[in-house]
Amino acid sequence: MQGRGMMRALLIFFKPMDIPRDIEPSTSSVLVAMSGGVDSSVAAALLQKQGFAVSGIYMITHDDFEQDLSDARRVAAALGIELEAVDLRSTFAETVIRYFVEEYKNARTPNPCVYCNRHIKFGKLIELARQRGADAFATGHYIRLRHTDSGSEVLTAKNTAKDQSYILCMVEPENLQRVIFPVGQFTKDRVRDMARELKLPIHDKADSQEICFVPDDDYPAMLEKLCPELKKEGLIVDTDGAALGRHEGIYKYTIGQRRGLGIALGEPAYVVRLEPHSNKVVLGSKEDLMQKVATVRDFNWLLVPPAEEFRAFVKIRYNHRGQWADIIVEDKDVLVRFEQPASAVTPGQACAVYLPEENAFKLLGGGWL
Numbered sequence: 001m002q003g004r005g006m007m008r009a010l011l012i013f014f015k016p017m018d019i020p021r022d023i024e025p026s027t028s029s030v031l032v033a034m035s036g037g038v039d040s041s042v043a044a045a046l047l048q049k050q051g052f053a054v055s056g057i058y059m060i061t062h063d064d065f066e067q068d069l070s071d072a073r074r075v076a077a078a079l080g081i082e083l084e085a086v087d088l089r090s091t092f093a094e095t096v097i098r099y100f101v102e103e104y105k106n107a108r109t110p111n112p113c114v115y116c117n118r119h120i121k122f123g124k125l126i127e128l129a130r131q132r133g134a135d136a137f138a139t140g141h142y143i144r145l146r147h148t149d150s151g152s153e154v155l156t157a158k159n160t161a162k163d164q165s166y167i168l169c170m171v172e173p174e175n176l177q178r179v180i181f182p183v184g185q186f187t188k189d190r191v192r193d194m195a196r197e198l199k200l201p202i203h204d205k206a207d208s209q210e211i212c213f214v215p216d217d218d219y220p221a222m223l224e225k226l227c228p229e230l231k232k233e234g235l236i237v238d239t240d241g242a243a244l245g246r247h248e249g250i251y252k253y254t255i256g257q258r259r260g261l262g263i264a265l266g267e268p269a270y271v272v273r274l275e276p277h278s279n280k281v282v283l284g285s286k287e288d289l290m291q292k293v294a295t296v297r298d299f300n301w302l303l304v305p306p307a308e309e310f311r312a313f314v315k316i317r318y319n320h321r322g323q324w325a326d327i328i329v330e331d332k333d334v335l336v337r338f339e340q341p342a343s344a345v346t347p348g349q350a351c352a353v354y355l356p357e358e359n360a361f362k363l364l365g366g367g368w369l
């Protein structure tokens, strides 16, 4: 045990609800998705302290991986655990990156993390964990999971500013049954303190960048390389169709965007629509961005909905603070009727639906806008 801070952390750690019900740490193994970052390194260390037989897996998803893999290796060596590196570059390119490019081709704004979490982290990696015979699978996400007899319930993180529950809204529910999120009930500061107390070699490593496979967060540059035909000049128009200027490709724009439009209209102008067929970017006012209703397609239910119509809290993008809405279940889709008009409902983003709980929200599922 490394000091009193660590002892304190462990005392409040792992209330019984956090571990799948049939798992006894001292006789169970867990495979931890280790990125070489602070969160998953602390997750691995905490599971080890809890008595699990821990091993790590690092997935290579793109070419710039050497530093992170080397960090993950250093952490594994410090903890005395095995670390396997799996090369998933071709799988990742055929799923996540393909989806990413296709969405831009259709003038939509994708969320590759939501897609990756369904297909790769809580898809492919879960499959590998099963193949390796692990009893459980863990990551360093800031999410809480409550395992009950009737299923696994995703709850927002204790630290709401860091909460990552949104990115699980499309995951297949059965793939959460054997999952543990060891840092979901801590703040990032606390996790960093633990990394320091545990003398993990990455304790002062910076947080990861926005989209892991996009160099320097410059997604237009990446799209131009992967799909040069996206670079197609067209018109920027107002909501009446009057020409205001020209653009170099609609993939550079997203709904609600205000900066970088290169057009002065005297009053604030926002991108309110992207038209793939006419290749037009439509600008309008803040009011033009407001929407009362949205259809969410191919809804993925993590839990059974409480009724065919119910009131819920919804998030329409990762950083959305959320708002109340009526939810109407319609076969595979869901109709969302916002209590207050929602701003910048963006095709391609995920809409996550939550029910309130004491001091948290419970994720019911999500679908694509």
Ligand SMILES: Nc1ncnc2c1ncn2[C@@H]1O[C@H](COP(=O)(O)OP(=O)(O)OP(=O)(O)O)[C@@H](O)[C@H]1O
Residues within 6 Å of the ligand: 032, 033, 034, 035, 036, 037, 038, 039, 040, 041, 057, 058, 059, 060, 061, 121, 138, 139, 140, 141, 207, 208, 212
């Ligand atoms: N290349 C990778 N290999 C294995 N697991 C990964 C990889 N990238 C991310 N993960 C897993 O997904 C989790 C969330 O990833 P995200 O990119 O949001 O990282 P983060 O919050 O910066 O976490 P960390 O500090 O662990 O990097 C990580 O904590 C880790 O468990």
